[in-house]
Amino acid sequence: MDKQKRNTKSKQMIMSVLSNASSALCHEEIEGQLPEKMDRVTIYRILQGFCEDGKVHKIIGENGKTYYALCHNCLAGNHNDKHLHFRCLKCKTISCIDEPLTIPKLPSGYSISDVACLITGYCPKCLVQMKTIPVILLLFFVQFNLFAQYQIKVADKETKQAVVDADVYFLDSKTGTTTDETGFFSVNTKNSTILVQISAMGYSTFLGTLMLPNESTVYLEPS
Ligand SMILES: [Zn+2]
Ligand SMILES: [Zn+2]
Ligand SMILES: [Zn+2]
The missing domain is CATH 1.10.10.10 (Winged helix-like DNA-binding domain superfamily/Winged helix DNA-binding domain)
Incomplete structure (x- = not known):
C-alpha cells in the first residue's frame, strides 16, 4: 500500500x-x-x-x-x-x-x-445510578430488618438430646409451631428478643425471653 x-x-x-x-x-x-x-x-x-x-x-x-x-x-x-x-x-x-x-x-x-x-x-x-443504588441498599436493609430468621434448638437439659415435636408458642405474635425431627424451630422476627413458651411431654414447660441471635438453644428440664 x-x-x-x-x-x-x-x-x-x-x-x-x-x-x-x-x-x-x-x-x-x-x-x-x-x-x-x-x-x-x-x-x-x-x-x-x-x-x-x-x-x-x-x-x-x-x-x-x-x-x-x-x-x-x-x-x-x-x-x-x-x-x-x-x-x-x-x-x-x-x-x-x-x-x-x-x-x-x-x-x-x-x-x-x-x-x-x-x-x-x-x-x-x-x-x-447514584439515585438507584441507595434505594436498592435501603430496600435490602429494610427487608433484612423485617425478615430476619432464626433457628432455635430445643434440647433435653440433662442428655442434651434434641426434643422433637415440642409445642412452641410465641406470646408476642400469638402464633405457634413445633420443633422438627432435629429439635429445631424457626422464627421470623424484627425484634432482638422473643417471648416464648415451649412445652413437650415429659418436660416442665419453659416460659421465657430469648435473646436473638445469641440464645440458639433452649434446654427443657425433665419433669
Ligand atoms: Zn469546531
Ligand atoms: Zn465539543
Ligand atoms: Zn458520568
Missing part, C-alpha cells in the same frame, strides 16, 4: 472511532479503539490535521489532558461551533453540550481567539 493510501485509511479509522464515540476521547482512548495498531505520532498528526480542517475540536480536561470530539459545521481554520463541555466527576467522560453559547461582552481592549469552558458535575447516566 503506498503512503497516500495508508494515510487515507488511517484517517478513516480515526474518524470512525470519533464518530462512534458517545463522548470526547483522549489520545490513549482513540489509540485503544482503533481496529489495528497505529503509531502515536501518526495519530497525533492526523488529529492535528482534523483540528485545522475544522472536523474535530480539542478540549482540555481539568486534568490537563487533551480530548477530541467531532465538530459540526466548522470550516477549516475557523471553529464556529463554540459550546460548553461537561466533565463527569464519576465516569470521567467529557461531553459536548450542543447548546448555543453566549459569550459575555468583554471589557474593551480584549480580543477573543478561542473559548474553552468546562463544567464539572454528574452526567445523566451516573446520576441515575
Whole structure:
C-alpha cells in the first residue's frame, strides 16, 4: 500500500472511532479503539490535521489532558461551533453540550481567539445510578430488618438430646409451631428478643425471653 493510501485509511479509522464515540476521547482512548495498531505520532498528526480542517475540536480536561470530539459545521481554520463541555466527576467522560453559547461582552481592549469552558458535575447516566443504588441498599436493609430468621434448638437439659415435636408458642405474635425431627424451630422476627413458651411431654414447660441471635438453644428440664 503506498503512503497516500495508508494515510487515507488511517484517517478513516480515526474518524470512525470519533464518530462512534458517545463522548470526547483522549489520545490513549482513540489509540485503544482503533481496529489495528497505529503509531502515536501518526495519530497525533492526523488529529492535528482534523483540528485545522475544522472536523474535530480539542478540549482540555481539568486534568490537563487533551480530548477530541467531532465538530459540526466548522470550516477549516475557523471553529464556529463554540459550546460548553461537561466533565463527569464519576465516569470521567467529557461531553459536548450542543447548546448555543453566549459569550459575555468583554471589557474593551480584549480580543477573543478561542473559548474553552468546562463544567464539572454528574452526567445523566451516573446520576441515575447514584439515585438507584441507595434505594436498592435501603430496600435490602429494610427487608433484612423485617425478615430476619432464626433457628432455635430445643434440647433435653440433662442428655442434651434434641426434643422433637415440642409445642412452641410465641406470646408476642400469638402464633405457634413445633420443633422438627432435629429439635429445631424457626422464627421470623424484627425484634432482638422473643417471648416464648415451649412445652413437650415429659418436660416442665419453659416460659421465657430469648435473646436473638445469641440464645440458639433452649434446654427443657425433665419433669
Ligand atoms: Zn469546531
Ligand atoms: Zn458520568
Ligand atoms: Zn465539543
